[in-house]
Amino acid sequence: MTKMMIGAAQIGGIQRAETREEVVARMLALMDEAHDKGVTFLAYPEMTLTTFFPRFYVEDRAEFDHWFETEMPNAATAPLFARAKSYGMGFTFGYCELTPEGQHFNTSILVSPAGKIVQKYRKTHLPGHAEFEPERSHQHLEKRYFLAGDSGFNVVRNQGVLMGMAICNDRRWPETWRVLGLQGVQLVTIGYNTPSQNNLSSDEGLEKRLYHHELSVCAGAYQNSTYAIAVAKCGTEDGNHMIGGSIIVDADGFVIARAQGEGDELIVAQADFATCDFGKSTVFNFAAHRRVEHYTKITTQ
Template sequence: MEAVDRLIHLLEQAAARGAELAVFPEMALTTFFPRWNLNDDAEIAGYYESQFPGPQTQLLCDAARKLKTGFALGYSESVEEGGRVRRFNTMALVGQDGELIGRYRKMHIPGSESPEEGTTVHLERRYFEPGNLGFPVFAYRGVRVGLALCNDRRWPETWRMLCLNGAQVVLVGYNTPVLLDEAPALAHLRMFHNHLPMQAGAYQNTVWIAASAKAGLEEGQALLGGSCIIAPSGEIASLASSVGDEVITHRADLDLIATCQRVNFDFARYRRPSEYALISERAGPLE
């Protein structure tokens, strides 16, 4: 309940600044429990939402309706499909009326199923399976909105698929540790590598990106933060400056998308998927 109260307070701040749509971090309702090697099934089940909205998240949806400000929220989802319980790392998109518009299930699940020596404990594959909804794009007040979660942002196909599906804005939630045990030599590049794929994705696909991160110390692990809003030009238009609860806003000029497309990335004019496939066939299989 404390997490929901904090989210409502942040949504109120965003609405007071004139925001029409907000994005919250990945797994915003709980700690990032995949950092632990848990074995108690009842304890594990307690981290998942079996419905959305549920009794507590309905309060956040009610606030959205009152404030007329929609939001995207990352959470751990448990659902029965195909006669079995399935668990996904999920993001829900809620409209200004407080109603669920749609959801996305994280495609790129990082980490492992059990601890590995010399590697930061990150057992996301133990607790989640890859998403099965593809890269859907939803209509939000006349704007086409896509969703992504954490590790998705590092893969170019995430941005390409969302934008081929018509996204104008992509909302991202993430949790990223400040340090990785397996790569101490790259520690000074953590924030650079955080923003780099998102800026490249925005530029190459002419899309607005709003990315929201947990920050500060959580259960003994320092989280990177770096929440940002990125323009289709690849520029960071707004950037968080602290590791506390913070709201950043920017009024996105959707006309900038067309401007950037005219420069280099008009998919309809320049992209040639049929030729790419032909070249691949000529190359033959890899030995």
């Protein structure tokens, strides 16, 4: 069976004081709606359980360990795993991971309909900076709070489909897509938190950020003949705005579902993963057409 109803559960702003339990209740409401619409695979955003705290600076990073999960599932997220299992639904979501060795990662997991974590991905491309930068109107301190991921980009067969994960900034890098594409990926899931303002250039407005987001996802999907779900945490968090624009994209690079607002919102689409075969066997038949002898700069510079 190559057809599947897939969904993106966009999450509106999560305020600093909001608890994990409150967020999971919002996630469950979207999961229920997805089930009613026949969805059997659902994607949630990057760092779904908490506010996007890298906008805040603390000198002693240990003060922010409370944003991290030391086990998964845990008491707060167990209801999510149980509800998805009762629906026979696979899902993915992002969270902040603190390992037993004391390492901090920006992580996402892929969970099978049986409720088993079948893959873990740790964010590779960490944007922003590690120190407080007073000249910035908005801080983006991912490099302070996370280590660069050590997992690399991998695919796993889940529900009969080759799935791979990336997180937020990863979607802007063609290398992310190509490494997944080389493994035959058919569905790439990407959760994101994209501030509408966070760098030194004031002319980069909301419209341009939405365009670059969509351009990256559509190009990555097309050039690797894969479906993609890109799902936002968005709207206003603690007075800071983040872009919406969650989309589901087909293997030709067309947007087939798009969120309308910036709050909690479900979008769904029927995927036919057999359509990935066309591009993979023609223009993007990598074995036939790639010229790797000319690509060495990509890994040596």
